[in-house]
Amino acid sequence: MNEENSKRSISERVLETIRSGRISMKPRWYFVVHTILGVAAGIVVLLILLYTASFIVFILRATGIWFVPAFGGRGWLVLARSAPWLLIILCFVYIGILEALVRRYAFAWRRPLLYSAAAIVIVVVIGGILIAHTSFHRGLFRYAQRDRLPFAERFYRAFGLARMPDVHVGSIRGVAPGEFTMQERHGEIVRVFIASETRNPLGDGFMVGDTVVVFGPREGDSVRAVGIRKVDREFGPDAPER
Amino acid sequence: MNSEHTDEEIAKKVQGGDRELFGILVERYEKKLLRYAKKFLVAHEDARDLVQEVFVKAYVNIRSFDAERRFSPWIYRIAHNEFVNVGKKRWKEKLFSFDLDILFPHPASREGADADMNTREIRRMLDACLDEIDAKYREPLVLYYFEDMDYREIADILRIPSSTVGVRLQRGRAMVKKLFVQLHGNYE
Numbered sequence: 001m002n003e004e005n006s007k008r009s010i011s012e013r014v015l016e017t018i019r020s021g022r023i024s025m026k027p028r029w030y031f032v033v034h035t036i037l038g039v040a041a042g043i044v045v046l047l048i049l050l051y052t053a054s055f056i057v058f059i060l061r062a063t064g065i066w067f068v069p070a071f072g073g074r075g076w077l078v079l080a081r082s083a084p085w086l087l088i089i090l091c092f093v094y095i096g097i098l099e100a101l102v103r104r105y106a107f108a109w110r111r112p113l114l115y116s117a118a119a120i121v122i123v124v125v126i127g128g129i130l131i132a133h134t135s136f137h138r139g140l141f142r143y144a145q146r147d148r149l150p151f152a153e154r155f156y157r158a159f160g161l162a163r164m165p166d167v168h169v170g171s172i173r174g175v176a177p178g179e180f181t182m183q184e185r186h187g188e189i190v191r192v193f194i195a196s197e198t199r200n201p202l203g204d205g206f207m208v209g210d211t212v213v214v215f216g217p218r219e220g221d222s223v224r225a226v227g228i229r230k231v232d233r234e235f236g237p238d239a240p241e242r
Numbered sequence: 243m244n245s246e247h248t249d250e251e252i253a254k255k256v257q258g259g260d261r262e263l264f265g266i267l268v269e270r271y272e273k274k275l276l277r278y279a280k281k282f283l284v285a286h287e288d289a290r291d292l293v294q295e296v297f298v299k300a301y302v303n304i305r306s307f308d309a310e311r312r313f314s315p316w317i318y319r320i321a322h323n324e325f326v327n328v329g330k331k332r333w334k335e336k337l338f339s340f341d342l343d344i345l346f347p348h349p350a351s352r353e354g355a356d357a358d359m360n361t362r363e364i365r366r367m368l369d370a371c372l373d374e375i376d377a378k379y380r381e382p383l384v385l386y387y388f389e390d391m392d393y394r395e396i397a398d399i400l401r402i403p404s405s406t407v408g409v410r411l412q413r414g415r416a417m418v419k420k421l422f423v424q425l426h427g428n429y430e
Contacts, residue, residue: 009269009272010268010272010276010290010293010294010297011265011268011269011272013294014264014265014268014294014297014298014301015262015264015265015268017298018261018264018301019261023298023301023302024302025256025257025261025301025302025303025304025305026302026303026305026306027305028257028305030305031303031305031306034306103401106398109397109401109402109403110397110398110403110404111347111403112344112345112346112347112403112405112406113344113345114345114346114347115347
């Protein structure tokens with residue numbers, strides 16, 4: 001049988017298989033659905049990525065860590081130590097998945113992988129920062145604080161209200177020479193001591209009601225400020241209701 | 243339908259339901275794909291069965307072919323996938339796993355970089371030591387020197403950047419020359 005089979009041309013064998021009905025063409029809609037599913041999967045992964053990246057930026061800003069690199073090497077160290085690495089690693093996993101989905105298309109595989117990966121990273125970083133600046137996460141965070149976010153409540157509260165070592169965010173309640181009192185988001189009042197070496201790009205121009213990020217070690221209810229930076233009210237306890 | 247009609251025109255007719263015309267495409271590509279299978283898989287004993295399987299898959303999936311594009315890279319892509327699957331089982335290794343070559347751009351690797359060497363000469367050397375060359379380099383060499391594909395077509399078949407095709411051809415040629423000298427002493 002095999003010998004007889006091999007004597008016939010491949011063309012004859014293929015046509016015979018087709019005529020016998022053992023194989024048939026897949027309909028066009030099958031490929032259309034396949035393409036739509038591929039694109040949809042890519043969009044879903046991109047949206048998850050943008051959500052995660054913007055959430056990372058949001059919690060870095062909400063906890064004050066985003067601002068501490070302005071205070072020099074120690075600030076960078078705190079950023080590296082306190083950054084949500086699990087979420088950042090998750091982002092890289094999603095970038096890998098998105099890259100694998102994108103590389104099925106000619107515009108991606110015809111260019112070095114570095115280009116498409118860099119394009120994804122740029123879109124995610126810029127998109128993440130832009131979304132973090134909108135009221136999207138802030139609104140969800142407020143809902144979480146009021147126990148009105150059933151699914152992501154613990155998630156937002158765990159990250160958004162986390163206390164970071166040496167980083168304190170709050171609103172100024174009273175100002176005195178060389179110090180001020182500040183109310184943190186948790187409601188606690190702390191005294192902040194300003195020394196001559198405190199990095200304070202704004203000088204002494206603090207006013208009651210200002211929201212600040214204070215970088216420095218805490219002992220009891222006192223913080224020895226290494227650096228102070230004024231930030232938007234939205235990060236402190238006086239954040240406006242939206 | 244005869245030789246005046248392009249592969250793409252015939253494929254379009256087959257997509258429309260004229261299944262007998264698929265035989266013309268099989269006849270046009272039978273020899274080419276057999277040669278590709280034998281060179282890439284190095285004298286695989288079941289090359290005919292493999293090529294038949296390639297045509298069966300091409301027929302089943304022909305409605306995914308975009309008739310505005312060239313048919314040749316499309317069917318070679320199916321053959322590539324089929325042969326790589328066979329190669330994986332045969333060589334018991336993961337073929338074409340992640341490769342740094344596709345990560346970075348290679349501006350120096352442009353088409354025609356082999357102008358200093360006679361194509362016929364390379365073909366002869368390649369034939370003499372094909373089975374000694376890593377499959378990663380063997381496949382672009384076979385497609386370029388035996389199937390007369392250009393960088394862009396090879397890139398579409400292997401789904402790698404054109405510059406990577408250039409790099410693999412460059413390294414493949416260097417390997418061929420080195421192996422040939424080891425086996426035969428010189429280029430003559």
